[in-house]
Amino acid sequence: QVQLVESGGGLVQAGGSLRLSCAASGRTLGTYVMGWFRQTPGKDREVVAAIDWSGGSTHYRGSVQGRFAISRDNAENTVYLQMNSLKPEDTAVYYCAYSFKYGTRWYERGSYDFWGQGTQVTVSS
Numbered sequence: 001q002v003q004l005v006e007s008g009g010g011l012v013q014a015g016g017s018l019r020l021s022c023a024a025s026g027r028t029l030g031t032y033v034m035g036w037f038r039q040t041p042g043k044d045r046e047v048v049a050a051i052d053w054s055g056g057s058t059h060y061r062g063s064v065q066g067r068f069a070i071s072r073d074n075a076e077n078t079v080y081l082q083m084n085s086l087k088p089e090d091t092a093v094y095y096c097a098y099s100f101k102y103g104t105r106w107y108e109r110g111s112y113d114f115w116g117q118g119t120q121v122t123v124s125s
Helices: none
Strands: 002-007 010-013 018-026 033-039 046-052 058-060 068-073 078-083 092-099 119-124
Touching: 002 092, 018 033, 018 092, 018 119, 033 068, 033 078, 046 068, 046 078, 058 068
Parallel strands: 010 119
Antiparallel strands: 002 018, 018 078, 033 046, 033 092, 046 058, 068 078, 092 119
């Protein structure tokens, strides 16, 4: 089992910044990919960004490219999401996700094995 604890959500004005953190604990040996997803009421959970744990390659959905940055701290088993130039449409519950499987499709919700409880991000206009 792997436990994921997110923090850093909140209310911010459009154009502002927030930094989300996700700390993984438990049986974290063999981490392959960690990612961030988001979900709004009535919509499917969508990928925001992901990072390959060993090589550090990053991946983003198009609408956040250039505004968000995902990073990791291997020693602390923590992944971060720096969100800049936030827009009202970024408002959602953000979830951290973890996969230990080789070949994980970073953009695919079903590829991940464990999820955090979610943290609310609200961007006011």
